[in-house]
Amino acid sequence: MSSTVLERYQQLAARAEALRQQAAAQYRVQIQVGSATCEHAAGSQVVYEEFRKHIAASGRPDIRLHRTGCTGRCSREPIVSVIMPNSLPVKYQQVDRELVHQIFTTHIMEGRPLLEHILDGPVESIARYELLCCQSERCQEFLRQIWGPNPGAYLKERGIPSQQARATLASCFGACAISETPTTAHVIVRPDKVLYRLRTKEDLDEVLDKHIGKGEIVKRLLVPGKTVGRKFLELYGDVAFFNRQTRVALRHNGIVDPTRIDDYFHYRGFEALATVLNRKDPQWVIQQVSRSKLRGRGGAGYPTGTKWQAAASSKERVRYLICNADEGDPGAFMDRGMLESDPFNVIEGMIIGAFGIGAHQGFVYIRAEYPLAIERVENAIAQCREWGLLGQDILGSGFDFDIEIRLGAGAFVCGEETALIHSIEGQRGQPRVRPPYPTEVGLWGKPTVINNVETFANITAIINYGPDWFARVGSERSGGTKVFALAGKVRHTGLVEVPIGTTLRDIVFQIGGGMPEGREFKAVQTGGPAGGCIPASMLDLPVDFDTLVRAGSIMGSGGMIVLDDSDCMVDIAKYFMQFSFDESCGKCTPCREGTKRMLEILERITGGQGTFQDLERLERLARLVKKSSLCGLGRAAPNPILSTLQHFREEYAAHVVDRRCPAKKCVALIQYVIDPEKCVGCTVCAKNCPAVCITGARREPHLIDQPRCVKCGRCFEVCRFNAVLKL
């Protein structure tokens, strides 16, 4: 009996592989074009179409063009990968119509990659091989022992020219999950998709001689089994932005075709589900999840295994499972990334969760502002039904489960679980008092488990690669990785996934590349409107649920905005308070009135009317609202104020005492004046001033009539002689 599930799974996997082969076998060249909301915005649809035309015109039958999701490298999109036999995959950045033509004629037809357009390039040359060396904790030390301090230098020492091979450092490949001993170092050889485990210097030399030198694979050093993240690194391993990350939830983003179930199968799709259903033991699932130390990624960090156990233990037979894809944090897009780029993975995680808690109906609650994500999830659900992976008797296991989509309608509070339940029921999305928690009394009064998209995205990895490995990736109290949407005043913006416990410094400076030229780091905002600002002095803080709370912020769902010296902390607090005030559902007084009062005080302070008493009043009010609000929105709304008061009190003081905004952001507290020394009297500012308050004869220093100036900053922007000063 028990083998039927696995047999069914293998049949499906074989069918998928056959389909995929059919689609891919006759091709020698693959072109992958990123396709997601952000990619489309950057113009990837035009790029796709242009490639299609070029391929058609060339008449070549051996070129395959297909779409992948988004890797999360926002500022470099559209991204295009060109994969040719026996050479390293080449990724191009910021591709447009013109560049498509060049790529096609020069690279694809003539075999000469365009080095100056390579992602995060330019590079000088592309080597035949690339040795990707794991430099994470467990491999690092041993790596140094056998490689010496600099792998690149060692290659040279061995007489390997740089056109032949290059060495790159990367983060954990997950190969250490298989071997427990820290006396190994792991190396991936690209483009041959080979992963070696090295134990001695001789091992390394053998790889260099045989594989790099003669193209022979050293079989005895191969790592058996499959490892997480490897497929991702095979394609993107040379890009610093990616190879310093540890991709678990995002491990297939940018490599799998998000619209095709057969492609998903190729990346171990539904293997975890087959394992689970084959065991026929829901408790086993919950144990695995508990052991992995997975904590909810929606913000609060509640242990997922414990939540599932609560629902599974209920006496009620009817239970529901909900995926929270409302993603309301106004500076974040991790969940959109996963849903658009690897939707099947989230759905597989949901099916496993449903089996664990004994639910037969699930919902994805997704915000209406994400049309492409909705489309991809709908498509994924439909294909799963077709393939018998949703519906009745899934994989012949006797387990039934199906998923419906419900749309949000632009209310941040609906991300809160009780409000979300009301919204799915078709009501106004207002929260209610907890307890009872949804795991006891949830949707239509039945036990309901609600988890975030990213939480579900981790489930398949936990089952496939083992809970102990997952637990080890993270910190002591919290397993795995966290995805952040890194944005703001940082060089490289986009989706960043790192082990929990990584320091802020590593995220902002290593992966994010630090501040743009001439700007000074000031703070990182995490947790959106429910979080706070962490100052430069705390950059070495390991990012974890508990550490961030201690620093006055929260982990939140993953928004991470870097702020620089031109950002005013009072203004940032005001920005979030405006948000919370707009989004307060109005059900309870502390939040409804409190957010309004706090906003008024902040407006007074930034408006130059604040007093010292205002600071005290603000702090008192913030604590009160935090204590007495009904739901998480109100209870967290004061956090941006409290954390900025804690870490940047002197900046508040400058506003109320000196009537000065140190960041020169608060309009009421700045002045534009013309420096008579620098002004050449070109009259440009006067012509542009909407208030007509700049006077002066041509070739004479100009003057601003301060009372009439509306401080629009126009003169400051247009003066080409830097004669207008912002004070």
Next chain:
Amino acid sequence: MNTEPSVQSMDNWPEVEATARQVLGQKICQHIEQARQLKRPESHLIAILHKVQAEFGYLAPAHLDAVAQLLQVPVATVSGVASFYHYFRLHPRGKFMINICLGTACYVKGADRVAQKLMDELGIQLGETTKDGLFSLEGCRCLGMCGLAPVLTVDGDVRAEVTPDRVASLLEEYVRKGKA
């Protein structure tokens, strides 16, 4: 099919139904009928309102009334839901819909100044439509393109890295389109 409408006076139901059907059009009526076959029809209210808005651009009182009748839920519930969620528009929209992202990443890169410029140029506030019916202006939160901040969309077309300076010419472009 539900043959027993819960309207107080049975007599005028055919009329009420006919009006409602006329207001919403066949496509949406079909959706409502489908929902009524399912287990909890009222839980599809938000989805139906999305469809109505997609069809008509906004939710007029007559639409809300008709949905209430056909779905057999109180009008108060329908209008309560419609007014609660920001995504639902209760007034007609302009020919072009400008959505400016006021998400955190865009804000710190100066989206507030772009928004101010738009309001000044158009002479309306966020959430309003110009008198000539050409533009509606709305603020939204994170469009998921923070890397390209500040971002705005006009009828779904994305404009990245907008500055206050570029607002006027952008609007002109659409004024011309509107005339063409």
